[in-house]
Amino acid sequence: MALHHFHLKADWPGGRNEVGYIESDKLKTKISIPKEMDGPDIGTNPDEMLLGAAATCYIISLGAMIERAGLPLAEMNMDSEGIVDVTDGIFTYKKIIHRPKVYLTNEAGKKELKKLNLLVEKAETSCMISKAIAGNVELELQAETGIK
Numbered sequence: 724m725a726l727h728h729f730h731l732k733a734d735w736p737g738g739r740n741e742v743g744y745i746e747s748d749k750l751k752t753k754i755s756i757p758k759e760m761d762g763p764d765i766g767t768n769p770d771e772m773l774l775g776a777a778a779t780c781y782i783i784s785l786g787a788m789i790e791r792a793g794l795p796l797a798e799m800n801m802d803s804e805g806i807v808d809v810t811d812g813i814f815t816y817k818k819i820i821h822r823p824k825v826y827l828t829n830e831a832g833k834k835e836l837k838k839l840n841l842l843v844e845k846a847e848t849s850c851m852i853s854k855a856i857a858g859n860v861e862l863e864l865q866a867e868t869g870i871k
Contacts, residue, residue: 742766742807760809769815774805776852777819777862785823785846792842794835796826797871821847826871839868 731750735743741753742765756762757770767775782801789796801823806818825843827835843866847853853862 724842744814760814770805770807773816773856773860774803774819775869777805777850777856777860778803778821780850780852781846782823784850785825785842788846788849790824791838792838794839794842795830797828798824798826802826816860817864819856820863820865822865822867823836824867829870831870836868837868839864843868 727838729747731745731747733743733745733754735754736766740763742753742763744766745752745754748750753766754768755765757768758764762768762802778801781803782799786796786799789799799822802820804820805816808815808819823843827839832840844864845865847862856862
């Protein structure tokens with residue numbers, strides 16, 4: 724078993740509408756409450772960071788699966804959306820929707836496209852962030868695939 728350790732330092736001056744700072748090996752940014760929640764909207768926020776973690780984990784996992792399968796990738800990009808519910812002052816991260824667009828080169832045929840569609844689905848269930856939030860945040864996939 725291999726354990727990987729990641730570290731993050733957070734500085735927060737106190738108070739709801741303050742601006743803090745986080746720093747890790749590759750991530751350095753200000754943090755605050757977003758404008759949608761009546762905050763100062765400076766830097767990033769936990770809602771964006773959870774969405775970013777889920778999205779990057781998914782697309783990196785999918786890219787690795789496509790490579791291992793030897794599929795001729797032409798183009799891959801994705802939009803993701805996070806939905807946070809605020810009911811009676813309680814904030815709940817309800818849903819993350821990934822909308823990947825993945826296209827194979829025109830060398831691919833129906834067999835490769837079928838394999839791609841399977842991998843698009845499998846990447847969502849095998850990504851470690853998806854596994855970590857399963858049962859707490861609904862995950863939805865609205866994929867567009869094809870051959871270019």
